[in-house]
Amino acid sequence: MIRTILVFALIVVIAVAAVWLSDYPGDVRLTWGGYVVETSVIIVGALAFVFAVFVALIYRFWIWLKHGPGRIGAIFSARRRNKGLEAISSGMVAIAAGDAVEARRQAVAAEKHLSGEPMTLLLAAQAAELNEDNRAASIYYDRMMSRDDTEFLGLRGLINRAIKEGDLEKARDLAKRADELRPGTSWVLKELYELALKLRDWEGAESALTRLARGKSAKGDAVKRAKAVITYEQALSAMKEKETAKALSLAQQAHELAPTFVPAAVLDVELTAEQGSTRKLHKLIGEAWKHAPHRDLAEAIRSSVSGEQPSDWFRRAKETVAPHNPDHVETHLMLAKAALASNNWAPAREHLMRAGGDNPSASIFRMLAELEEKANADAFAAREWIVKSSLAPQDPLWICNSCGRQEEKWQAHCPACDSFDSFAWKTADRGPHNPDVIEAEIVREISADR
Ligand SMILES: [Zn+2]
Structure with a gap:
C-alpha cells in the first residue's frame, strides 16, 4: 500500500516537473571538438533519468551476484564437475576394455x-x-x-603391486594394515591367508583361515583339510625344534581333522609308536588303515614294532591291520610284500593277483618276477614278468594337480609351481597312446638283443 502511494507520488512529481520544464523551456548547447549539439532541457533530463535507472540496474545485478552463495563459482564448478x-x-570404460x-x-x-x-x-x-x-x-x-x-583402496592397489613385484613380506605388512582399518574384510583375510601360506607362516595361515571360515563353512571338508595340512606342517616344525610332545599333539589334531590325509596318519602312527601306549597305538593303527590305507602308512605300521621278524610282521599285518580294510588294493599290496619277505609264496601270489586286478602296475609285475625267481628259481618266467612290467602302467605317485610334477614324497607346497596342497596320490597319465613309438621301441629292443 505504502509502495503504491510512493510510486503514485513519484509519478505526480515527474509530471509536475515535466509541466514546469515545458513552461520554462531552455536550450542546452554542447560544443565538443568540431561538433555542436543543441537540444532542449527536457531531453537532457530524460537522458539523465534513463542513465540513472541503467546504473541502478547494473548495481542491483552486481549485488545479486556478490551475495548469492558462490553463484558464479557454482555455475563454473558444476560444468567442471560434469566434465x-x-x-x-x-x-x-577404457580400462574395462583394456584401452591403455x-x-x-x-x-x-x-x-x-x-x-x-x-x-x-x-x-x-x-x-x-x-x-x-x-x-x-x-x-x-x-x-x-x-x-x-581412500587409504583402504590405496592399500589394495599397493598389496597387488607388492605381490606382482614378488615382495611378499611387504604385501603381508600392507594386508595387516588393511585388516586393522577394516577388520574381517573378506578379501583382506584371503590375502593374509595366501600370503602366509606362500611365506610358510603356518600360525598366520591358521589364524587367517579360522577367521575366514566362520560358521557353516568352518565345518566344510575343504577347510578341515587345509587346517589339517597346516597343523601337520606345524607338527613337522615342532619335531625340528625337538618338541616331541607338542609334535605328537599336533599330529593327532591333523589326523583327526582329515582322517584320509595320509601324511598326518603316518606321522601320528610314528610319533604314537615312540611316545604313546601300546593299546593306544593298536587302536590308532586300525582307525588309520580304515581311512588312509597307503604304502607309506603300511611301512610306518611295520616299523612301529622294532626288531620284528618278517614272519611276525606278516602275521600281524594279516591279523590286526588287514581286517580294518580287507578289500583295498593297498591292503593286498601290504600283505603281498609281507608274504614275499617272509617266504610265504602262495599267499604272496594270491595277494599280488588281487592287488593287480585288471590292470596291474609295473611294481606288481616286478614282485611277480621276484616271486618266480625266489620260489621256483624260474628265470624264464621271471624274465617274462619283467618284460610285462616295462609295458605296464606306472605305479601311482604324488602328482601335482596344477602342474603335473611327480614326487615320491608328499609335500605341502609343489616345488615346481608352489601350489598349496596340490599333491594327489594317483597314476601318471602316460600321455597319448602312440603305437608307432611303441613299435619302434620293440624293434630297437629286438635288434639290440641280436
Ligand atoms: Zn605343481
Whole structure:
C-alpha cells in the first residue's frame, strides 16, 4: 500500500516537473571538438533519468551476484564437475576394455577437472597399471594412502603391486594394515591367508583361515583339510625344534581333522609308536588303515614294532591291520610284500593277483618276477614278468594337480609351481597312446638283443 502511494507520488512529481520544464523551456548547447549539439532541457533530463535507472540496474545485478552463495563459482564448478565425471566414466570404460592410451587420456582430463577426488586417483592409478607404468601407479596409490577416505583402496592397489613385484613380506605388512582399518574384510583375510601360506607362516595361515571360515563353512571338508595340512606342517616344525610332545599333539589334531590325509596318519602312527601306549597305538593303527590305507602308512605300521621278524610282521599285518580294510588294493599290496619277505609264496601270489586286478602296475609285475625267481628259481618266467612290467602302467605317485610334477614324497607346497596342497596320490597319465613309438621301441629292443 505504502509502495503504491510512493510510486503514485513519484509519478505526480515527474509530471509536475515535466509541466514546469515545458513552461520554462531552455536550450542546452554542447560544443565538443568540431561538433555542436543543441537540444532542449527536457531531453537532457530524460537522458539523465534513463542513465540513472541503467546504473541502478547494473548495481542491483552486481549485488545479486556478490551475495548469492558462490553463484558464479557454482555455475563454473558444476560444468567442471560434469566434465570431470564424464572423463572418469569414459576412463573406466577404457580400462574395462583394456584401452591403455584412452584410459591415460581420460585420467589426465579427470585430473584437470576433478583433481584430488578419490575416483580421479583410482582412475589415474588403474590407467598407470594398464600402461605398465609401475612407478606412477605406486605414486597414485601412495597419494590414496594419505587420505582417510581412500587409504583402504590405496592399500589394495599397493598389496597387488607388492605381490606382482614378488615382495611378499611387504604385501603381508600392507594386508595387516588393511585388516586393522577394516577388520574381517573378506578379501583382506584371503590375502593374509595366501600370503602366509606362500611365506610358510603356518600360525598366520591358521589364524587367517579360522577367521575366514566362520560358521557353516568352518565345518566344510575343504577347510578341515587345509587346517589339517597346516597343523601337520606345524607338527613337522615342532619335531625340528625337538618338541616331541607338542609334535605328537599336533599330529593327532591333523589326523583327526582329515582322517584320509595320509601324511598326518603316518606321522601320528610314528610319533604314537615312540611316545604313546601300546593299546593306544593298536587302536590308532586300525582307525588309520580304515581311512588312509597307503604304502607309506603300511611301512610306518611295520616299523612301529622294532626288531620284528618278517614272519611276525606278516602275521600281524594279516591279523590286526588287514581286517580294518580287507578289500583295498593297498591292503593286498601290504600283505603281498609281507608274504614275499617272509617266504610265504602262495599267499604272496594270491595277494599280488588281487592287488593287480585288471590292470596291474609295473611294481606288481616286478614282485611277480621276484616271486618266480625266489620260489621256483624260474628265470624264464621271471624274465617274462619283467618284460610285462616295462609295458605296464606306472605305479601311482604324488602328482601335482596344477602342474603335473611327480614326487615320491608328499609335500605341502609343489616345488615346481608352489601350489598349496596340490599333491594327489594317483597314476601318471602316460600321455597319448602312440603305437608307432611303441613299435619302434620293440624293434630297437629286438635288434639290440641280436
Ligand atoms: Zn605343481
